Amino acid sequence: xxxxxxxxxxxxxxxxxxxxxxxxxxxxxxxxxxxxxxxxxxxxxxxxxxxxxxxxxxxxxxxxxxxxxxxxxxxxxxxxxxxxxxxxxxxxxxxxxxxxxxxxxxxxxxxxxxxxxxxxxxxxxxxxxxxxxxxxxxxxxxxxxxxxxxxxxxxxxxxxxxxxxxxxxxxxxxxxxxxxxxxxxxxxxxxxxxxxxxxxxxxxxxxxxxxxxxxxxxxxxxxxxxxxxxxxxxxxxxxxxxxxxxxxxxxxxxxxxxxxxxxxxxxxxxxxxxxxxxxxxxxxxxxxxxxxxxxxxxxxxxxxxxxxxxxxxxxxxxxxxxxxxxxxxxxxxxxxx
Amino acid sequence: xxxxxxxxxxxxxxxxxxxxxxxxxxxxxxxxxxxxxxxxxxxxxxxxxxxxxxxxxxxxxxxxxxxxxxxxxxxxxxxxxxxxxxxxxxxxxxxxxxxxxxxxxxxxxxxxxxxxxxxxxxxxxxxxxxxxxxxxxxxxxxxxxxxxxxxxxxxxxxxxxxxxxxxxxxxxxxxxxxxxxxxxxxxxxxxxxxxxxxxxxxxxxxxxxxxxxxxxxxxxxxxxxxxxxxxxxxxxxxxxxxxxxxxxxxxxxxxxxxxxxxxxxxxxxxxxxxxxxxxxxxxxxxxxxxxxxxxxxxxxxxxxxxxxxxxxxxxxxxxxxxxxxxxxxxxxxxxxxxxxxxxxxxxxxxxxxxxxxxxxxxxxxxxxxxxxxxxxxxxxxxxxxxxxxxxxxxxxxxxxxxxxxxxxxxxxxxxxxxxxxxxxxxxxxxxxxxxxxxxxxxxxxxxxxxxxxxxxxxxxxxxxxxxxxxxxxxxxxxxxxxxxxxxxxxxxxxxxxxxxxxxxxxxxxxxxxxxxxxxxxxxxxxxxxxxxxxxx
Numbered sequence: 001x002x003x004x005x006x007x008x009x010x011x012x013x014x015x016x017x018x019x020x021x022x023x024x025x026x027x028x029x030x031x032x033x034x035x036x037x038x039x040x041x042x043x044x045x046x047x048x049x050x051x052x053x054x055x056x057x058x059x060x061x062x063x064x065x066x067x068x069x070x071x072x073x074x075x076x077x078x079x080x081x082x083x084x085x086x087x088x089x090x091x092x093x094x095x096x097x098x099x100x101x102x103x104x105x106x107x108x109x110x111x112x113x114x115x116x117x118x119x120x121x122x123x124x125x126x127x128x129x130x131x132x133x134x135x136x137x138x139x140x141x142x143x144x145x146x147x148x149x150x151x152x153x154x155x156x157x158x159x160x161x162x163x164x165x166x167x168x169x170x171x172x173x174x175x176x177x178x179x180x181x182x183x184x185x186x187x188x189x190x191x192x193x194x195x196x197x198x199x200x201x202x203x204x205x206x207x208x209x210x211x212x213x214x215x216x217x218x219x220x221x222x223x224x225x226x227x228x229x230x231x232x233x234x235x236x237x238x239x240x241x242x243x244x245x246x247x248x249x250x251x252x253x254x255x256x257x258x259x260x261x262x263x264x265x266x267x268x269x270x271x272x273x274x275x276x277x278x279x280x281x282x283x284x285x286x287x288x289x290x291x292x293x294x295x296x297x298x299x300x301x302x303x304x305x306x307x308x309x310x311x312x313x314x315x316x317x318x319x320x321x322x323x324x325x326x327x328x329x330x331x332x333x334x335x336x337x
Numbered sequence: 338x339x340x341x342x343x344x345x346x347x348x349x350x351x352x353x354x355x356x357x358x359x360x361x362x363x364x365x366x367x368x369x370x371x372x373x374x375x376x377x378x379x380x381x382x383x384x385x386x387x388x389x390x391x392x393x394x395x396x397x398x399x400x401x402x403x404x405x406x407x408x409x410x411x412x413x414x415x416x417x418x419x420x421x422x423x424x425x426x427x428x429x430x431x432x433x434x435x436x437x438x439x440x441x442x443x444x445x446x447x448x449x450x451x452x453x454x455x456x457x458x459x460x461x462x463x464x465x466x467x468x469x470x471x472x473x474x475x476x477x478x479x480x481x482x483x484x485x486x487x488x489x490x491x492x493x494x495x496x497x498x499x500x501x502x503x504x505x506x507x508x509x510x511x512x513x514x515x516x517x518x519x520x521x522x523x524x525x526x527x528x529x530x531x532x533x534x535x536x537x538x539x540x541x542x543x544x545x546x547x548x549x550x551x552x553x554x555x556x557x558x559x560x561x562x563x564x565x566x567x568x569x570x571x572x573x574x575x576x577x578x579x580x581x582x583x584x585x586x587x588x589x590x591x592x593x594x595x596x597x598x599x600x601x602x603x604x605x606x607x608x609x610x611x612x613x614x615x616x617x618x619x620x621x622x623x624x625x626x627x628x629x630x631x632x633x634x635x636x637x638x639x640x641x642x643x644x645x646x647x648x649x650x651x652x653x654x655x656x657x658x659x660x661x662x663x664x665x666x667x668x669x670x671x672x673x674x675x676x677x678x679x680x681x682x683x684x685x686x687x688x689x690x691x692x693x694x695x696x697x698x699x700x701x702x703x704x705x706x707x708x709x710x711x712x713x714x715x716x717x718x719x720x721x722x723x724x725x726x727x728x729x730x731x732x733x734x735x736x737x738x739x740x741x742x743x744x745x746x747x748x749x750x751x752x753x754x755x756x757x758x759x760x761x762x763x764x765x766x767x768x769x770x771x772x773x774x775x776x777x778x779x780x781x782x783x784x785x786x787x788x789x790x791x792x793x794x795x796x797x798x799x800x801x802x803x804x805x806x807x808x809x810x811x812x813x814x815x816x817x818x819x820x821x822x823x824x825x826x827x828x829x830x831x832x833x834x835x836x837x838x839x840x841x842x843x844x845x846x847x848x849x850x851x852x853x854x855x856x857x858x859x860x861x862x863x864x865x866x867x868x869x870x871x872x873x
Contacts, residue, residue: 003439004846011629037870057758058757062756062757066756066757067757068391068753072468072469074465074466075467077465078465078467099521109467110385110391111384111385111524111525112385112390112520112521112524112525113525115520121543122543122544125544176578176579179579179582180582182584183583183588184582184583184585184586185586187586187587190588191582191583191586191588192378192545192572192574192577192579192583193542193546193572193590195545201654277544278575278576279576279579281544281545281572281573281574281575281576281579282544282545283543284544288544291384294725295725295757296725296756296757297384
């Protein structure tokens with residue numbers, strides 16, 4: 001909200017162009033910054049994973065082959081060759097980084113497939129689950145926040161209690177309840193697999209419930225704050241109805257933190273849905289990671305960690321760029337005024 | 338050696354794709370029941386499907402449907418022909434000649450001959466391969482004699498060779514398919530494993546399911562003819578309650594690995610429970626006889642008496658699993674190996690345990706109520722677990738024993754380790770208790786707890802070693818082998834080397850509409866050949 005005097009119509013015509021240019025420059029600068037971030041995260045995560053491998057007790061080839069009961073000399077030779085383990089550590093590090101830059105995240109010696117292939121085969125199902133869960137959570141949280149914000153102490157207390165419950169009940173338990181109700185007792189949805197949209201419903205709802213709790217907290221608190229701001233009074237004096245005030249004016253104030261949070265959550269969901277995928281027997285990246293941990297498939301764990309770190313920062317960067325485009329204040333922070 | 342380790346995995350199958358691939362299965366009009374696949378919910382999905390590379394009993398669920406063994410071992414330990422119609426051995430037991438059937442057709446339509454078996458064996462010795470060959474098969478010691486005759490030579494005579502030939506650890510594949518697909522393909526995708534088993538794999542979705550159709554050319558089964566059910570879908574559902582719910586709501590026809598606590602409920606709900614008793618070494622606590630407090634026989638004996646094993650096993654497993662008394666399970670072949678005279682030979686008696694421990698120098702208790710010896714060292718027993726291998730509430734079992742023996746002043750400390758740390762601790766002997774089970778349908782598996790090869794308890798006894806090797810080399814006299822294995826059990830019991838805990842039962846729940854789920858001799862529900870729908 002500005003306090004400038006209203007400019008003449010002719011001035012507005014002139015100033016529109018620089019504003020658009022500013023926006024473009026701001027978005028461009030944010031984009032460049034984020035690309036640097038991505039490069040840094042890629043480098044840092046790869047380095048961390050490499051150091052982790054060196055620090056684990058035992059020879060690196062034994063660590064990489066952990067979980068395989070009978071390690072034949074041929075498998076050992078293959079691993080030594082793949083990671084250049086017969087060469088000095090610095091060269092190994094260089095080879096590893098170079099491989100990652102070329103999109104080579106290594107191979108699982110248990111499943112006998114490249115890690116990228118395993119990720120590619122599973123990311124779709126997980127993305128569908130995470131996307132559907134997040135979309136559902138955003139819709140429900142927005143609704144709850146719109147209805148409950150600024151309704152007095154009692155309403156606030158009840159909403160908070162519901163939100164806390166949604167956040168604190170374990171997903172596993174929510175999923176089991178949903179399964180029991182809507183698959184076992186009333187057979188509407190299949191209990192396992194990822195075959196078709198029907199199979200997505202229960203896992204997505206399970207995922208959405210705790211997310212809704214957190215998102216709705218963020219939205220509601222911001223809306224509570226915004227409802228007390230002077231501009232709301234101004235809007236009301238112009239004769240705007242309650243619905244218009246909330247949806248058109250107050251909600252906008254709350255969207256940005258919610259957007260940032262959603263970005264962070266989506267990034268972590270893409271490899272963090274193991275519990276739900278296991279319960280609903282869905283293929284997916286979370287389950288791949290969980291099984292890799294159980295089976296001691298170190299190359300797969302390493303690959304998924306690097307992939308997950310990069311994915312996380314990529315998604316958050318996209319959200320940032322989006323936010324810069326949406327919010328004028330961030331353009332100022334980006335160095336363009 | 339095949340080791341029972343829990344590898345949780347995944348998969349599912351699509352019926353539509355199955356129809357296109359079962360074009361050969363057109364014998365008469367399909368009935369309503371034929372059109373429905375038999376849906377089996379498995380708790381485990383193999384990490385790698387090639388049993389020539391990844392030996393794990395979890396693979397058998399799938400491997401037994403697809404692969405056909407050279408020799409068939411029945412649940413009672415008898416052998417009958419499968420791919421090999423007959424076999425003979427040289428006088429010294431070293432040269433084995435297998436006479437193959439000439440009418441076996443692989444899933445790709447090619448006919449089995451000795452060249453296929455040869456190629457299946459060669460697979461293990463190709464430069465740079467990553468498989469692990471069965472211990473009986475060594476490079477250059479096998480050959481094609483003629484089209485239907487294949488021969489191999491052992492380095493030492495082995496009494497359990499037929500049992501070894503009956504497992505999926507040596508997959509006989511069509512030689513064309515060995516060329517066409519790589520070992521990596523076979524590992525990751527079971528539909529590239531081309532053998533002659535009762536079912537043909539058609540569609541595999543990792544993390545979800547595997548679809549199988551009946552092999553219409555199958556003629557090497559335990560009975561005449563093909564499998565009774567036309568299609569099977571194995572779904573990989575790791576969560577027990579999800580499996581049970583899906584079975585109860587009619588989304589599946591059978592569910593594997595039913596927790597004992599759910600068994601009564603399912604039974605009263607009209608479901609059929611079938612169980613297969615595991616063979617081999619049951620779940621036992623091996624005691625380190627070479628170091629620490631358990632090096633003292635009196636301490637081991639006290640531990641035997643200080644825990645109420647009967648009560649604990651009964652309450653944790655709801656009476657569905659039996660308490661184990663010796664180092665092999667009662668049904669382990671060869672017949673008569675199990676020494677039932679050990680049953681009931683000691684009782685839960687904490688007073689007796691206290692006397693034994695006093696005799697071992699543990700006379701005082703410290704402030705925590707733990708016995709200490711003259712040097713002031715508390716009686717601490719480290720019980721190590723491979724955390725990747727905890728199933729069947731085995732950790733709960735350990736905690737119950739821990740609580741019980743605490744009353745007798747023994748402090749069991751449970752440590753859950755990852756697989757490699759666990760194996761390292763076993764090797765260096767820094768443990769007092771390590772609990773394990775080894776599924777195997779032959780009593781030779783006692784080598785895991787005695788003798789010079791594996792021997793977790795590090796128990797040295799020349800006489801036991803002698804019996805082990807004698808049994809190993811005893812051909813065609815199972816009675817004598819059984820007697821030797823009974824001697825070993827008796828000695829291990831006297832010396833309190835291994836505290837037996839329970840005999841696993843692999844429990845499968847099935848809808849009353851289906852019968853015929855069979856277990857392989859190891860006790861895994863692995864043969865669906867006789868599964869059939871008995872109701873509409």
